[in-house]
Structure formats: structure tokens, C-alpha cells
Amino acid sequence: MTTITSPAAGAVPRVAEALPPRPGPFARYLRETALLVGRGLRAIPRVPERLSDVTIQPVMFTLLFLYVFGSAIHVHGTYQDYLLPGLLGQSVAFGAIGAGVATSTDFSSGVVDRFRSLPVVRMSVISAQVIGQIIEQILGIVIVAAIGLGLGWRPHLGGGRAAELVALMLLGLLAFTWVGVLAGMLIRSSDAVQGIGFAVMLPLSFLAGTFVPIAGMKLVPRAIAEWDPLSALVAAVRQVCQGTPSGGSLQLDHPVAAMIAWCALILAVCVPLALRRFRTASV
């Protein structure tokens, strides 16, 4: 042996393993999706800063509005009960940004290309992205809700309301995650996705009655707020949590129905576009 160890391959004979018989496409889809979701979840504790978007930021908003601006904002009931449902709605909508950043990172790094060049069901790559992102957002939402409860938020979630809330939030997360996945595929730089995401979502969420009632807004912002999809989302969460109606426009008189309609519309537009983009994506 020389003192220089060469890392060249070939010295060790190849181990051959027989490939098990291929299951049907649906079984493969489930298996591959689970493997790829596992890949994403394993990364979470290793990049804790990625969770900061879904934790620190809403916590900051909670404290800021509860203890700094809150005394100047007048609502029916306690401000906690007004603010927390708004923050939950905002967290759902901001899921789009996280999903967008993760998707564009995967696309620009070539990881997606590698998966696409494997004999895997293509839908599993994209499903795993969506499911992984939803799980990440749920972690953030649970943290926000826990802090809210600690600071005096008292939701009225008896009689099946809790299940209704969870179902609504999941539907919202699903829709907004697909928005992010599509945006992440179209915009290749994750910094750009982050920037554009906040530039669009932040104003929309401020206009959505998240922190202050829409009723007090001036004409133009109020007109936007009345038809902002985020308003429907926030109002729906608020109605389910506290039983407080929002009102002010057709969609805000029926926030739950409006939110379901918005989510259906978003999914109907984004899912086919994202799938098409995924199939044909090329550098």
C-alpha cells in the first residue's frame, strides 16, 4: 500500500440486490409519496430557521397587536378573541410563501430533476411537496394557537365547531400551498419568491380584517378588503371560532361558503397549471 489513499471506486466489488417486483402505480404512488414526505420532515429540525417564518413572525404579530396597537383598536368582545382567528387565517395564507420558497429551491437545485429522472410516479414528487409543506405550516399554527390560548384567547369550539375549524384550515392550507407550489415552479429564485410573496400577501392580509375591522377602513381599501380572498378566510375562521359574523359584503355575510368557494377556485386554477408545469418543466 502506498501512503496516498485514492478514493477511486472499483476496489470493492459491487453488491447486487434483486429489485423486488414492481407494485401497481397506486401502491407505488403511496410508497414514494411517503418516502419523499419523510425526506422533507427529516430536514425540519436541521434547518430550524425555516420554521421561523411560521413561528416567530406570527408570534411577533400576536405580541405587537395584543400589547402595542390593541388598545387603540375597538372590537366587540376582547381583542384576543378578535385577533387570534385573524392570525390563524393569516398563517394559512402565508403557507403559500413557505411552499413557494421550498419548491423553487428544489427546482433550481436539480433535486426535482433527479427525482423526475427516476422511475417514480411523477405525481408523488409533487404530492410530497404539498403534504410536507402543510405539515410544516400546521406546526406553526399549533404554536400560534397555543400562545394565543396562553394570552387569554377563548375560542368557542363546542358542538363540532373544532372539527369544522380543522377542516376549514386544512382546506385553506391545501389551496394556498398549491398557490405557492405553482409560484415556486414559475419563479426559479427562492429569494424572489420570498420577496414577491411578502409583497403580495402582507398588504392583502392587513386589508383582510386580520387586525382591524374592515368597517372602519376608507373607501378604496375597504372595497379591496370586501373582496379579498384572505378576508373570506379570516372571517370564516373567526365565525367558526367565536361565532362572530363579519358582514359588509356578500362574501363576508357568508364567510364559510365564500372561503370554500375561493379555495375551490384556487385549486381548480393552480393544480392543473402546476401539474402541467411539472411535466414540461425544463431549464
Place this chain on the structure above:
Amino acid sequence: MTPPELTVITDGLTKRFGDLVAVDHIDLRVEAGTVTSLLGPNGAGKTTMVRMLATLSAPTSGTAIVCGHDVVREADAVRSAISMTGQFAALEDNLTARENLLLMARLRGYGRGAAGRLVESLIDRFDIGEFRDKLIKAVSGGQRRRVDLAASLVVQPQLLVLDEPTSGLDPRSRQVVWSTVRDLVDEGVTLLLTTQYLEEADALADDIVLIDHGRAVAAGTPSDLKARIGDQRVDVVAVDSRGLDGLVGALSGRFDLTIARERRRVSVPAPDELDDLASVAAAVRASGIPIDEIALRRPTLDDAFLALTGQPPATDTLSDDSLVEVAS
């Protein structure tokens, strides 16, 4: 039916992006068990070409049969038969080397036990042991490339596609990749690799296809291509650029000069080898211009590129012969 000895067959393969024709009617043949190199400068269309063959990008027109299957109609069968390593080591940054390999093995369809055994053997084979449990984002570029290659070899593919396997690597890691490629060839794997390094194509490939502006401008074995530009050459290197101008003045009447200004070098074809060396040397001596070096050398692939495309290859090649201009 595809004759079994051809692993890749393309006919008129073309890819357009809007007005840009990235790949323009390329007819490629790759024989089983050989190494074929697509050689060309940045932006020549090499990556687009291999992406089509790896089913990552659909051709605009033309056909491609890889391992006996059409890349569009039988994409899944193609994916089962090939492995592709892209230009940027496509690994998950936040998983360890071992976890990345395990994921690849599991996605190929292996159960937990078999995947574990395979990964252990890959870790030995590519000497990944010392950083097996390090996150990929924390390992060096050369180590990353090794994991990347291992990830492509979870199953022994019929065709391994390597897109610029050594760009950005230090010389030692480049040697590792080269020796891996040679080992794989010994094991009977067919390789298609793209490179902008002439030296790399010359060292590894059985067949070279020169690609420029999306077209295959020449093809053949490295020695074929060298033969097509023929002769040995005499190189004269001046001490400075004024000396170079002097040499050009003194020699241009009598010889057919090629000038590489960056390298202060003129080059003369030498079909008569020693006789030509002697006559160039005599002319240089008669001019009285001091020189650094005079030498007889075999033609390089750069000479081939210049002769066959009328242009030097991209300026960022490894080669010595960049920035060549032809004396009028």
C-alpha cells in the same frame, strides 16, 4: 426494432425554446459498452440534448430511442434503464450522505433491508465512510460529487448520463471521477457524458461528438478527429507580445500560421515533422528574435475544434489553446 448494440439512437432530434434552437437535428448513435462524449462550449446545447435523452425535457421534433425505448412514449421504461447525474450535484442538502443514498435506493423500489445493504456497499465503493453521517451541505464539492455519482449507481444502469461531471471540481476530485468512469466502463456500463473540457473527452471517450450552436459539427474517435486536422505542428512561444508580433512578421510569408495571442504562441503545420521543425527554427534564428520555446507537438482537440467549426471553443475550457485566432 433497435439493434441491441446501439444504446442511444436519435434521428433529427430538435429542441426549440421560442426562437432559440437549442438542439438542431442531431443524429446520435451510442454503441453499447462505449463512452461517448458530447463536447462543446457553454450554451452549445449539450445539456438540453442529454435532458431529452433522460426524459426530462420533451423534444420539439425528431425521435430518440434510449435502451430500446422511445423517450416520449415509453418514458418510464427509459427511466428504469438509465441513470442521470446532472450538472449540479442534485442531493438534499439537509440529509446526510447516507440518508441521501438510502432515499435513492428506496425510490428505485428496494425494501429497507436491501436498500441498507446496497448503500453500505456504495459507501465502501466510493469511499464515503468518513463523511457518511455528515449533512450534504457540510461536505466539500468533491465529496458531494462522489455521493452524487454513488446515487446514480444504486442500480447498475444500462446507460449512465453524466452532465459535465467534473465542472467546478479540483484536479484531484476530477481524477476520482475519471477513474470511476473507467471502472464503470470495465463493468460494461454505457456512458454518455458532456464536457467542455477537451482534455476530458480525449481522456475518457471512445467517440466524440463536437456540438456547436445546437448542431453536431463533427464526430469520430479522438484519433479520427485529430487525423482530420492532420499533421503535427511546430509551436513557437515568444518572450513577450512585441516578440510575438516580430515572429508573425518574420514567419507569415513562408508558413501557414495560427496565432494564440494570449499564450504568445504561433503554430505551424508540420507534415514533414523534423524537416519542418528545422526550417521554422532556421527562420526564427535568422530573424534574431528571442523566443521562450520551440517544439514539435501532436495536434490537440482544440486544433480539431478550430479546424472543424472555424471557431475556437469557449474561452473557459481547461485547455491551453483558448483564445486562438487564425492568421489571415
